[in-house]
Amino acid sequence: MAMNCARDVAPAVALFRSLGDPTRLAIVRRLAEGEARVVDLTRALGLAQSTVSKHLACLRDCRLIDYRIEGRQSFYSLTRPELVDLLRSAELLLAETGEAVALCANYGVPAAEAVATA
Template sequence: MSRYHRSMAMNGGEQDTMPAVALFRSLAEPARLAIVSRLAAGEARVVDLTRHLGLAQSTVSKHLSCLHDCRLVDFRAEGRQSYYRLTRPELIELLRSAERVLAETGNAVALCPVYGDPVPAAGEAS
């Protein structure tokens, strides 16, 4: 049985999945996922990320701090600039695997009534 099978009892099975849940939660916020995706192409400064994402510097810094606390990104200082990079190459493969899953399922997650994008009911404006 898969380690991540949904019907596992809380007395061990679900507890074992909590680190994976935390990892996916850290990537579930769109801005953080966009930052990780951008850093998959190579290191970047906060100013590079703000331009790329169209977000405020404070927002990007907050998300980088979260990703740093999760040990998914690190940085090096060069003068007054900090250059951020992914800490684990496996994270890039995780993103690629997610893209393959989405492609193979026809992006069905987007249609999920719990986790997908809300779809307006018939007659409602979108």
């Protein structure tokens, strides 16, 4: 029975892992505002082009984003509007749970960091 459960949730686990990286999540949040080029993302996120490109490739492999070519530039965008809905739902959930998720012993920000950034 446990094997079926793990198999049943595997796609969702993969989705949340793909969004669990801070850089990838920041890229998705930026693309939720509209399409962007790599140069736009590097400026907005303050990251190297190689870093952004690596994470864009991961998100493309997951089919969460795609791109269109215009001249010599690639414009990246989200493939599914449901991803924006998922982000909004996550933000609402986080607002309702207060700091419980952020302070979670397993996945949250360590308490010392939370106090330092407060």
